[in-house]
Every structure is written in structure tokens, then in C-alpha cells.
Amino acid sequence: xxxxxxxxxxxxxxxxxxxxxxxxxxxxxxxxxxxxxxxxxxxxxxxxxxxxxxxxxxxxxxxxxxxxxxxxxxxxxxxxxxxxxxxxxxxxxxxxxxxxxxxxxxxxxxxxxxxxxxxxxxxxxxxxxxxxxxxxxxxxxxxxxxxxxxxxxxxxxxxxxxxxxxxxxxxxxxxxxxxxxxxxxxxxxxxxxxxxxxxxxxxxxxxxxxxxxxxxxxxxxxxxxxxxxxxxxxxxxxxxxxxxxxxxxxxxxxxxxxxxxxxxxxxxxxxxxxxxxxxxxxxxxxxxxxxxxxxxxxxxxxxxxxxxxxxxxxxxxxxxxxxxxxxxxxxxxxxxxxxxxxxxxxxxxxxxxxxxxxxxxxxxxxxxxxxxxxxxxxxxxxxxxxxxxxxxxxxxxxxxxxxxxxxxxxxxxxxxxxxxxxxxxxxxxxxxxxxxxxxxxxxxxxxxxxxxxxxxxxxxxxxxxxxxxxxxxxxxxxxxxxxxxxxxxxxxxxxxxxxxxxxxxxxxxxxxxxxxxxxxxxxxxxxxxxxxxxxxxxxxxxxxxxxxxxxxxxxxxxxxxxxxxxxxxxxxxxxxxxxxxxxxxxx
Amino acid sequence: xxxxxxxxxxxxxxxxxxxxxxxxxxxxxxxxxxxxxxxxxxxxxxxxxxxxxxxxxxxxxxxxxxxxxxxxxxxxxxxxxxxxxxxxxxxxxxxxxxxxxxxxxxxxxxxxxxxxxxxxxxxxxxxxxxxxxxxxxxxxxxxxxxxxxxxxxxxxxxxxxxxxxxxxxxxxxxxxxxxxxxxxxxxxxxxxxxxxxxxxxxxxxxxxxxxxxxxxxxxxxxxxxxxxxxxxxxxxxxxxxxxxxxxxxxxxxxxxxxxxxxxxxxxxxxxxxxxxxxxxxxxxx
Numbered sequence: 001x002x003x004x005x006x007x008x009x010x011x012x013x014x015x016x017x018x019x020x021x022x023x024x025x026x027x028x029x030x031x032x033x034x035x036x037x038x039x040x041x042x043x044x045x046x047x048x049x050x051x052x053x054x055x056x057x058x059x060x061x062x063x064x065x066x067x068x069x070x071x072x073x074x075x076x077x078x079x080x081x082x083x084x085x086x087x088x089x090x091x092x093x094x095x096x097x098x099x100x101x102x103x104x105x106x107x108x109x110x111x112x113x114x115x116x117x118x119x120x121x122x123x124x125x126x127x128x129x130x131x132x133x134x135x136x137x138x139x140x141x142x143x144x145x146x147x148x149x150x151x152x153x154x155x156x157x158x159x160x161x162x163x164x165x166x167x168x169x170x171x172x173x174x175x176x177x178x179x180x181x182x183x184x185x186x187x188x189x190x191x192x193x194x195x196x197x198x199x200x201x202x203x204x205x206x207x208x209x210x211x212x213x214x215x216x217x218x219x220x221x222x223x224x225x226x227x228x229x230x231x232x233x234x235x236x237x238x239x240x241x242x243x244x245x246x247x248x249x250x251x252x253x254x255x256x257x258x259x260x261x262x263x264x265x266x267x268x269x270x271x272x273x274x275x276x277x278x279x280x281x282x283x284x285x286x287x288x289x290x291x292x293x294x295x296x297x298x299x300x301x302x303x304x305x306x307x308x309x310x311x312x313x314x315x316x317x318x319x320x321x322x323x324x325x326x327x328x329x330x331x332x333x334x335x336x337x338x339x340x341x342x343x344x345x346x347x348x349x350x351x352x353x354x355x356x357x358x359x360x361x362x363x364x365x366x367x368x369x370x371x372x373x374x375x376x377x378x379x380x381x382x383x384x385x386x387x388x389x390x391x392x393x394x395x396x397x398x399x400x401x402x403x404x405x406x407x408x409x410x411x412x413x414x415x416x417x418x419x420x421x422x423x424x425x426x427x428x429x430x431x432x433x434x435x436x437x438x439x440x441x442x443x444x445x446x447x448x449x450x451x452x453x454x455x456x457x458x459x460x461x462x463x464x465x466x467x468x469x470x471x472x473x474x475x476x477x478x479x480x481x482x483x484x485x486x487x488x489x490x491x492x493x494x495x496x497x498x499x500x501x502x503x504x505x506x507x508x509x510x511x512x513x514x515x516x517x518x519x520x521x522x523x524x525x526x527x528x529x530x531x532x533x534x535x536x537x538x539x540x541x542x543x544x545x546x547x548x549x550x551x552x553x554x555x556x557x558x559x560x561x562x563x564x565x566x567x568x569x570x571x572x573x574x575x576x577x578x579x580x581x582x583x584x585x586x587x
Numbered sequence: 588x589x590x591x592x593x594x595x596x597x598x599x600x601x602x603x604x605x606x607x608x609x610x611x612x613x614x615x616x617x618x619x620x621x622x623x624x625x626x627x628x629x630x631x632x633x634x635x636x637x638x639x640x641x642x643x644x645x646x647x648x649x650x651x652x653x654x655x656x657x658x659x660x661x662x663x664x665x666x667x668x669x670x671x672x673x674x675x676x677x678x679x680x681x682x683x684x685x686x687x688x689x690x691x692x693x694x695x696x697x698x699x700x701x702x703x704x705x706x707x708x709x710x711x712x713x714x715x716x717x718x719x720x721x722x723x724x725x726x727x728x729x730x731x732x733x734x735x736x737x738x739x740x741x742x743x744x745x746x747x748x749x750x751x752x753x754x755x756x757x758x759x760x761x762x763x764x765x766x767x768x769x770x771x772x773x774x775x776x777x778x779x780x781x782x783x784x785x786x787x788x789x790x791x792x793x794x795x796x797x798x799x800x801x802x803x804x805x806x807x808x809x810x811x812x813x814x815x816x817x818x819x820x821x822x823x824x825x826x827x828x829x830x831x832x833x834x835x836x837x838x839x840x841x842x843x844x845x846x847x848x849x850x851x852x853x854x855x856x857x858x859x860x861x862x863x864x865x866x867x868x869x870x871x872x
Binding site: 245249265282427 | 637652653656663664667672673694852854855858866
């Protein structure tokens with residue numbers, strides 16, 4: 001019987017081509033019509049150390065990393081030792097014949113293949129080992145390699161005969177699998193694509209979204225897992241008429257982004273938790289001086305240096321509450337790779353519309369996973385620009401300058417709290433400042449002014465709290481509601497499907513904007529749920545606490561900090577074991 | 588500047604009254620700035636003054652141009668963002684010795700290295716004035732203050748030598764009480780294409796009154812000094828940093844020049860074209 005999808009793992013040593021092999025397999029499978037979603041771990045060390053590439057492919061869109069490994073390929077003994085526990089009860093192992101021995105429990109569902117030897121014979125080099133692995137997998141699963149071979153040729157076009165040698169290794173791996181391995185694993189064949197699909201990572205989607213939104217100034221400091229945004233924009237931004245600068249630290253990055261935002265540019269920086277900590281003071285300035293800015297935080301396991309290459313959702317508190325005083329900001333969390341693109345545009349739109357800093361919370365697993373998605377139609381994704389003084393230029397009290405007149409009332413108290421922003425280079429000069437100020441931007445420390453200005457800065461966001469995007473699955477009334485944020489959504493939706501198969505009704509609710517939180521809508525949805533579970537890849541349950549305090553909704557926390565994303569089964573099992581009975585007893 | 592509208596120095600003076608103490612050197616720096624702006628005919632709507640925090644941080648509020656009062660120590664990276672986002676603007680960063688060389692010290696060499704086309708004027712009073720008199724990175728060794736009750740155990744930073752070491756494009760020392768010369772230095776700094784650094788002695792009359800010592804002590808660089816000679820400039824800075832004048836000049840392509848050239852050479856693109864690359868499955872960066 002063919003499975004609707006399968007989860008493949010390649011495990012070995014960094015430097016053996018595990019990741020590049022996995023990448024090229026994923027691209028090839030994608031071009032052969034399969035949907036894919038990857039997950040990878042790699043060591044924080046520069047050279048060496050164990051690494052693993054996981055990809056789940058299937059005939060329909062893949063939402064999460066997969067509950068267990070259906071096919072594990074071990075490049076070496078350590079690959080087996082570290083990963084065999086993820087193999088499902090019917091999972092298959094293919095081990096490198098030269099370097100890996102499986103344990104007895106896998107004796108009847110494992111096969112040995114001399115990867116390096118096949119590579120040497122077919123392609124003339126043992127370095128083709130990873131291509132033999134990819135060929136073996138394609139042979140076993142009966143995946144057509146035409147598209148893959150084209151990709152290999154294109155990718156190694158500048159490296160002489162390497163492409164041809166790799167194709168020879170790939171084919172030899174496939175031939176060996178078809179001749180010597182039993183047909184033990186089948187996956188449904190994909191149908192024809194209804195819409196054009198693309199395969200990209202969360203960070204690549206953020207780059208695309210930011211360019212669509214009109215990004216023209218980027219500054220950043222290298223940090224895992226956000227460095228590829230800096231690298232990508234350093235290469236791309238001049239083509240879009242903008243600049244990308246590697247700064248001396250994250251403070252300089254955000255300071256310069258705010259300088260550019262003040263000047264009228266759409267500006268962005270990207271970092272991870274440690275960098276966001278350094279930026280905290282400037283987030284307060286941006287909130288107070290009302291300067292648009294987008295800050296991407298691709299979260300990794302903390303605290304401190306933590307586990308820099310592993311995923312976690314532990315910067316929510318920092319994003320929502322970080323910085324001294326009470327500084328307004330917007331926090332947006334994308335849930336999938338294509339959502340990263342949409343949310344990046346929405347982040348710029350919110351920054352521009354409300355003249356606030358916006359933090360876009362991705363995480364390592366989302367930033368670096370490759371995911372097949374339907375190609376977004378950019379013409380349908382609206383781009384918004386800030387209200388400038390020039391937009392409202394007539395009769396607004398703007399003073400011509402150079403004659404000692406009072407400054408233009410940049411921080412004018414308006415109904416919406418949004419004041420037209422003069423752009424340097426055009427009339428309306430004023431001083432942008434983090435010091436408490438009156439409408440002219442002049443320093444003022446009276447209680448009345450402070451109250452009025454905090455009212456202005458916070459009430460701007462009311463419209464966003466009422467109108468932000470939310471995705472909901474399931475019925476209005478359900479036995480279990482899964483309420484979450486960010487990259488756990490796919491696993492939550494699949495968990496609801498698993499629960500449905502067991503006769504438990506479940507619904508999911510994922511707000512994109514976490515600050516300001518859509519409190520009223522969460523409360524209303526919660527009324528229909530017997531019990532609510534909040535799954536988070538963090539230790540303390542940061543979002544669960546926020547929901548309890550802001551929405552006054554009781555929730556059950558599900559937390560894990562393994563450095564890996566949730567699987568659907570983890571969420572479903574937790575609900576089955578702990579929550580269903582509690583809900584049943586309560587009813 | 589494309590326009591040459593003549594503006595009186597007073598045209599740059601806002602109606603906010605400076606909060607500085609009587610006799611504060613910052614008044615002199617502000618007045619010199621007005622005169623330099625006037626001579627250059629700068630348009631206040633096309634000029635941005637960026638500051639950090641400290642007595643000097645309030646400087647932009649006293650000028651009719653655009654201003655940006657950032658957080659402590661971050662005037663230089665902020666000014667970079669302003670200049671790189673709109674190279675047509677004239678951008679001046681101002682600050683104090685604490686703002687620029689303690690909390691913001693990490694940014695100084697990088698602004699110089701990048702050769703951002705801005706002018707950076709430091710009002711150096713060798714003390715923290717706003718917080719009432721603690722020692723700063725330019726305070727003298729053995730100097731007593733509320734935070735160094737037994738005398739400063741640290742030695743002062745030689746800002747001239749630091750700037751020359753970082754290859755700042757224009758390095759000069761001025762003084763608030765030498766109005767004409769300071770005006771000329773600010774003017775020359777703005778006219779210099781590149782990162783211009785002017786360290787202006789600006790005495791604090793409340794917490795470190797060096798007015799008389801500096802008035803008596805400052806000298807001018809010999810006319811024979813060649814600012815294009817980096818070694819000579821460095822030697823001069825090490826030998827006697829209390830000397831006023833232009834120590835060093837090194838004109839070279841600015842950060843703006845380099846990025847504008849990159850933009851010009853680049854083939855224009857769209858976000859959709861970026862997605863085309865992913866549609867082909869060529870996912871490598």
C-alpha cells in the first residue's frame with residue numbers, strides 16, 4: 001500500500017554532503033511534482049560534527065515535519081546511533097555498508113549499500129557518496145530523476161565534469177536500489193499541479209516579501225539563523241535601488257534602520273534573540289519617536305548563547321515586552337514559508353501605517369526549512385505607504401522653515417493617533433526624539449503631555465488589534481481548541497485531523513499579530529471550546545501566559561524545548577492522554 | 588547644494604531656548620554651526636542634525652533644520668542610515684565625549700572606515716555634564732570627580748590619534764571659544780567629501796571648568812603641517828593634541844559613492860524575478 005507521504009532522513013557527518021544531497025533531492029522531488037517540507041539540524045561547530053537532513057514529501061501539501069522517519073539513510077555509524085530512535089515501527093533503514101552496523105531490532109527492515117564504492121566505480125570519486133544516496137532513495141521510491149539530473153547539471157555547470165560524475169553516481173545508486181533492494185516503501189504519485197509551485201525557505205520568503213514591500217535600506221550583523229537574509233540582500237538590494245550594510249553590531253544595525261526610516265525609506269534588519277536583546281533600547285525610541293522599522297527575529301534556543309542552531313519560540317516575551325518604559329510596537333508571527341512572505345509585507349504595511357517598529361518573529365525551523373508552496377501572486381498582496389506631510393500638504397499648518405518659526409507639529413494629536421510624517425528633503429522640518437515631547441516635538445515633561453502622547457501612541461494600534469489576520473480551522477464548537485502562534489500551526493492542524501480520526505472534535509486558532517493581541521476574537525472563539533491547549537516550543541509558556549492574562553481564558557500548556565519543531569503526533573498524543581479525559585470529566 | 592539662497596545665521600536659530608548653563612562652550616559651537624550653515628546657504632529642509640544623549644544631545648532642537656535626537660551613543664549609525672537612505676541630504680552628527688567615545692565608542696572607527704559622507708562635531712568637555720560631573724573617556728588622569736573621588740585611574744583617549752588611526756577622511760581640532768576658526772573647520776568639514784571629524788573643546792562651566800586652562804593652552808598647527816601626511820598628522824596628535832587645526836585629510840570614495848556605483852551597475856530586478864529563481868528549483872543562494 002502506498003503512503004500519502006513519507007518522511008526521509010539523511011544522517012551523517014558535516015562535510016559529507018548530507019545537507020547538499022538533501023537539498024538537491026528535495027528540489028528534484030519538487031520538480032517531479034511532490035510537495036515537500038524539510039527540517040535540518042547542523043552543528044554549531046565550523047567543521048565536523050553530526051548533521052541531519054529531513055524531508056517529508058507527498059502528493060499533497062505537507063504541513064509539518066512528520067511524526068516519525070519512514071526511511072533513514074545512515075552515512076555513518078553516528079548517523080544511525082543518533083537518529084534510529086526517530087524511525088517509525090515500520091520504518092526502513094539503509095546503512096552505509098562500509099561504516100555502519102544497525103542494531104538487531106532493525107535487522108529485518110534494514111539494508112546495506114556500499115555508497116562510496118558505488119560512487120567511485122560510477123563517477124570516479126568517493127565524494128559522489130551523497131549522490132549515490134539520493135539515487136538509492138529515488139530508486140527505492142520510484143521517483144523519476146529526469147528533473148533532478150537537469151538540476152545537477154545546472155548546479156555544477158561551472159565545475160567541469162563534476163555534474164556528469166554526480167549524475168553517473170545518482171544513476172548507479174538508483175540502478176543498485178532497483179536491482180538489489182526489495183520494493184518495501186511506496187508513496188502516492190502526485191497529480192498535475194493546479195497552480196505554479198515554488199520551493200523556498202522562510203528566510204528566502206522574507207527577503208522576497210520585503211522586496212515586494214519596497215525595502216530600500218537593510219542593515220544587519222551576522223547571526224545564526226538570520227545571516228542568510230543579510231547575505232541575500234547584500235546581493236539583491238542594489239538591483240532594487242537600495243543598500244544593504246553589514247554593521248559593527250546589532251545596535252548600529254537598528255540605529256541606522258531607524259535613521260533610514262525617519263528619512264522616508266522602508267528599512268529592515270534581521271537578527272536572532274541575542275541581537276534583539278541589544279536592540280531593545282532602540283525599539284523604545286522607534287515607538288516613542290514614531291519611526292517605521294521592521295525587525296526580523298529568527299528565534300533560536302536560548303537563553304544566552306543557548307543552542308544557536310536549534311529552534312525555539314522563546315523570544316515572544318522579549319518581542320512583546322522588551323525595552324524599558326512601555327513602548328508600543330507590533331509583533332507578527334508567520335506560520336508557514338509562504339506566510340513568511342505575506343507577513344513580511346504585512347510587517348512593512350503595519351510599520352508604515354502606524355509609524356511603529358514591527359518585529360517579525362520567525363524561528364530557526366521556519367527560517368531554514370524548504371517548503372513547497374503555491375507561488376504567491378504578488379499583485380494580490382497589497383503594499384501600503386505611510387501618511388506623509390506632502391500627502392496632506394494643503395492647509396496643515398506646516399511652517400516654511402529658515403525663518404525661526406515653530407516646528408511643524410509632527411506629533412499632532414489626531415483622532416486615529418496617526419500624524420502625517422514630514423520627510424527630510426521636503427518642507428516640515430522638526431526634531432524626531434525619544435524624549436517626551438509636545439505636538440511640535442519639543443521636550444516636555446508634564447504629566448498631561450505624557451498621558452496624551454502615550455494615549456496617542458498606543459491607541460494607534462487599536463485598529464490593528466480589531467482587524468489583524470487570523471487563521472482558523474475546525475468548527476465553532478469543538479471538544480478541543482488548539483491555540484498557538486508561529487511555526488507550530490501545521491502540526492496543530494494535522495493534530496486536529498489525527499484527533500478527528502479518533503472521534504475527538506478539534507479546532508485551531510492562529511493569530512498572526514501577537515501584539516496587539518486580538519483579545520476579543522480569542523475570547524469569542526474560546527467560548528466554543530471545551531478545553532484549550534497552547535503548544536509552544538518554549539519552557540515557560542509565554543503565549544499561554546499572555547492569553548491567560550490578557551484574554552482571561554484558561555488554557556492548558558504544552559511545552560517542549562527539544563530544539564526540534566512539534567510533530568502532529570506529539571500534540572495529538574498529549575491531548576489524548578491529558579486533555580480529553582479532563583474535558584470529558586468536566587463535561 | 589544646488590540652491591544658493593543667502594540665509595542669515597539667525598535663520599537657523601529655532602525658537603527653543605538652549606538649556607545649557609551660562610558660559611557653556613556648546614553655545615559657541617552652536618553659533619559657529621549657524622555661521623557655517625549660513626555661509627554654505629544650507630536649506631534647513633535638506634539638512635539633518637543627528638545627536639545622541641547628553642547636554643549636546645539637545646543641539647538639534649535649537650536649529651531650524653530637520654533633527655533627530657537618538658539614544659545615548661548612537662548618533663553615528665543613525666546618521667549613516669539617514670545619509671545612505673537619502674544621499675542628497677546634508678547630514679551633521681553632534682555629540683559629547685561620553686556619548687561619542689564611551690557608550691558610542693564602538694561606532695566611531697567604523698563610521699571613519701566606511702567613509703560615510705557626514706560631518707561629526709564632538710563637543711568635548713572632558714566630563715559628564717548632564718549627569719553632574721563624572722569622569723569621561725577624555726578626562727585627565729588623576730582628575731577628581733564624584734565617580735573618581737581618589738583621582739581618575741584611567742588615561743584620556745587621544746581622539747585625534749584615534750581618528751587618524753581609523754583613517755577618518757578629515758580630522759580637526761577646534762574650540763568653542765575660537766569662533767572664527769571653529770566656523771571655518773565646520774565649513775571645511777561639511778565641504779569635505781567623506782567622514783569629517785571635528786573635536787571641539789567646549790568647556791563645562793558647572794562641573795569641569797577648563798575655560799581658562801584651554802584658552803591659555805591651545806595653539807595652532809604650523810602652516811607647514813601637511814594634512815595629507817598621515818604619519819606627520821599622527822605624530823602631531825601624539826605630541827600635542829591641544830593644538831587646533833586640520834590634522835589630517837584623506838579624500839577617497841565615500842560609502843555613498845560606492846553604493847551608488849553598485850546600484851548603477853546592477854540590473855534592475857523585481858520580487859517576482861526572485862520568485863522565478865525558486866520556481867526553477869535552484870534553491871542555492
